[in-house]
Amino acid sequence: MPYGFNGKWLRVNLSTGSLRIEEVPEELYREYLGGRGIAAYVLFKELKPGTDPLSPGNKLVFATSVITGTPVPGVNRIVVAAKSPLTGTYGESEAGGFFAPELKNSGFDVVIVEGASEKPVYLWIKDGRAELRDATRLWGLTTKETVEEIKKELGEPLARIGCIGPAGEKLVRFANIMFENRYAAGRGGLGAVMGSKNLKAIAVRATGKTVKFYDEKKLVEIVKWFNDNWKKQPGAVSRSEYGTAELITPFDKDGILPTLNFRGGSFKEAFKVSGEVLNKTILVSKSGCFACPIRCKRDVKTSEPYETDPSYGGPEYETIVSFGPLCGVSDLNVIAKANQICNAYGVDTISAGVAVAFAMELFDKGVLTPEDTGGLEVRFGDGNGALRLLEMIVKREGFGDVLAEGVRRAAEKIGRGAEKYAMHVKSREIPMHEPRGKVGVGLQYALSPIGADHMQAPHDATYERITQHLTALGLTRPVNRLMLDHEKVKAVYYGMLWWGLEDCMGVCKFVFTPHSAGVLTPNHMVEIVNAATGWGMSLWSLMKASERAFNLARAFNVREGFKREEDVLPPRFFEELESGSRKGQRIKKEEFDKAVKLFYEIAGWDEEGRPTPGKLYELGLDYVVAELYKG
């Protein structure tokens, strides 16, 4: 009897309606662990190169890990992956909440959805059984309506439900998957993949537990330690008190608050959208994820004309900035409303906010005029306009249909030099972290396997002072946040392996050090995995497993034709920041190019950015060598 996993995957073919349970050997879990590891394995092995992400040939993977379902705080995220319709790369997004433990306790570690249904369906899993059910009457409903209707239909008020909203149905390229209409697998358009498959939702319910852990006592000890100690960590306390919005005030002071489509690093009304003000104005209560006492999530309530429903959850840092400072908007009510529209219709708040800010700048620069948009003109600072445009995007109405393709495709369609203002890497919109003030973040934007993403490695400030936790990660020297020297490149690489490990494990990046709110350490991770599985892993073998997943995702992209030229940043980041305490700061292009080259060499990739056979063989990826180096 294995520890830590069911050894069962559910494979659902929507074209044929078949549901198959597959038994999976322990070896696979040892090498791939879960989450990103397993998802990348499935997608590399099973997807035909060149598959249209919105065709039945794409596959959608929901993966837990060998530690999902343990009582440890922060170990609860569901990893969802498919070929991304936004980027064309390996696409992955993770959501917190309660879905992952529920799925695992239902008896399945992984669900793979393939093909496409002729009519809308949803998948219902309970205690080891699964069925497809008609979702025709759910089509067109918002995420909250969907969740409520499914629970009612099933008579299962405790079911956990991941679903798409109307935006996913309409194949908005950055449509997301919402869990309990408030936890988002937000990025990369995985909701559009569900939409393309006519899959409205996945509902799961587990009435018991199906997985045994090797050393339950040890796990309980770790939980106890966590509960006894997290309040001693000021970062965690502050995260609990203000949520992720705690970052707004310090980032603004520091000149790294993305403002006006990344033109500036400071927003004169930043305080109005800060965590402090949020707490005093619209906050109703705090909420959180499975087993976690920190409760960094928020419920908010606003009233007319921007009335919101607390059950959609409040805006987090990324959402506040992308619809706030990035659009020049300083009204928290507007931002909360934007957040709700995104969550109800099911789109990524980052991509959506960046798309709106992109349009605003185009109006500013005269690239767009009301003639292009059916009369609409949205300027920086226009909160009402932003909401109107957002509604057009999520419904694919008018000019919204252009922006629903993401800023890169929109810029191509618009022409007239619009690409200059499209803030993306590999078509994925830039999140709310200004790389000119923390240049390692720029490197992770460029080298992330999923396009621009800020959750690929701890950010630069982490490396400015060597701590115990950096020591565990093999980082021995402090590095300045503005430098892009070889120490920084190494730090970003090791950091990507560490955060990549967290994505293999389905772990919250706030909960583990070296995040500033972190409580558990890398060495705790080893303890948790071993208590769950009894395998005797080490941080070495875990980091190597993460490197395996990272190279698999990279290899996926190489196979899709991605080349060195695409490991870049938008040109704006090589120009001077226009406002804030770091005004004038820019990333030097030559330094950046050198850093990318060095990253390749450190990663064991060739000059084109392809993993070498040596690196692939080291990681046991023989089948990747066979495919990338055939002929």
Add this chain to the structure above:
Amino acid sequence: MPYGFNGKWLRVNLSTGSLRIEEVPEELYREYLGGRGIAAYVLFKELKPGTDPLSPGNKLVFATSVITGTPVPGVNRIVVAAKSPLTGTYGESEAGGFFAPELKNSGFDVVIVEGASEKPVYLWIKDGRAELRDATRLWGLTTKETVEEIKKELGEPLARIGCIGPAGEKLVRFANIMFENRYAAGRGGLGAVMGSKNLKAIAVRATGKTVKFYDEKKLVEIVKWFNDNWKKQPGAVSRSEYGTAELITPFDKDGILPTLNFRGGSFKEAFKVSGEVLNKTILVSKSGCFACPIRCKRDVKTSEPYETDPSYGGPEYETIVSFGPLCGVSDLNVIAKANQICNAYGVDTISAGVAVAFAMELFDKGVLTPEDTGGLEVRFGDGNGALRLLEMIVKREGFGDVLAEGVRRAAEKIGRGAEKYAMHVKSREIPMHEPRGKVGVGLQYALSPIGADHMQAPHDATYERITQHLTALGLTRPVNRLMLDHEKVKAVYYGMLWWGLEDCMGVCKFVFTPHSAGVLTPNHMVEIVNAATGWGMSLWSLMKASERAFNLARAFNVREGFKREEDVLPPRFFEELESGSRKGQRIKKEEFDKAVKLFYEIAGWDEEGRPTPGKLYELGLDYVVAELYKG
């Protein structure tokens, strides 16, 4: 106040007679840990490329580690390094016993000896003070006489002493350094380096402790666990019962017992020299190292005509085979005598035995005749002849003077195709492990930074079944011992990092798993380091530190001009084994060359075997990049 180290190095310049204490910052210990890490750092930084190893420009480093002096069994080895006069590469050898903890408790983590004295001297260190003392009257004495005389002269019966015998004085290229005349830093001719410096001995005495450990309680717990558990490990019990000689019977059956200068894999009289027979005949008592209850070392006594003194220690596996089966000798008394001659005169038993077997084969093949050797003719099986030839080697008398240069140089001098029978890699004689029956050992012979060595990575059988301890090392798939596929290359590479870590730590390779006698695990290593230092290291950061040391040693060799062509095996291993159960077995040259190439790629080395800038920068070896890639 630091934990785990003194932060003080003693630098002795024998040319000027100056003794200097250097304060060393904590950062250096964090990156290099001790042992090989620190020794390679010093030699790469301080040695001029092309330095004659026997000139005053060479430096001799004695290094402890951050865990030396803890009460944990097996953590007691002194690492000695210099540019090797045998190989011209980075040279390193380690010795067990009691010297390392004594040195560290005396207040110095490291002793660096540079220059050369005009007349013989020895170094005396006690409780933080050091002086050079005249050794003129010690010159010419055996190791035991030297130890006794120094103790008497100092009035310090408890001093721990490392010294050379007459062979070191005479610059025999495989002269060793003997500690307490029974623990040998045996390989690579470091004794000749001492001889060339006119340094007869280093004596140390510590009357107290100078180093604090972070968590002494945890260390005591580990010791207790060890003492409670080691007898549950059959491999450790057998190692305790029979010493390393336990291997002879099973290796003979398995067809991997080096016989007749590596022509065969089985010796018909193997049983006569086995651990079982040794126990019943010449064994007087068991002995061991600091804090270790296993006591795998032996004291033996033999009588006329091969009378020996138990205080020199008994022959270990390597010695028994090199003077036994390898020379066709089956008399344990002869072997015990050869062992004593080696230990008294101070030469490596492996190189010495191989040199004798080499001569025997040359007589056999008619390449040598008595005319070449002043009348001596030594044939396989001639124990008396072997002892006579050995005495000529250690005294550099007659033909012994030729063999005292090592088999590669001897073959060059002899000519007439003698090189064909010279069993070495990079001039260092092959130890008693037959790579045709465990091919990964062949790979470590070729890729070891110090020339042929069997202590660079766990041997092939280790990888045939995946255990908890291999899991910690990131090895997920069993590999056949006869295969040299990519899984094996990876296993050898990871194995080299793990055993290399043990050489950074000054740890006994028998005591830790995955050695068959191992008790402590890789995850114990992490616990020990953290209990000693409080740093919060992980197996990831420790393996990376080992990789740093490994690449430093490699870079040293690259700088000295070593190239891909020298990462080879003697041609005999590509020919068929002539006897034993694996008769007919050979290593396929093409497979081997492919494996070396793959090893380079996995290691992050270019096609010439040079560490790439990326790998060096990753490891924080900026100064190596600057030197290897200048101009």
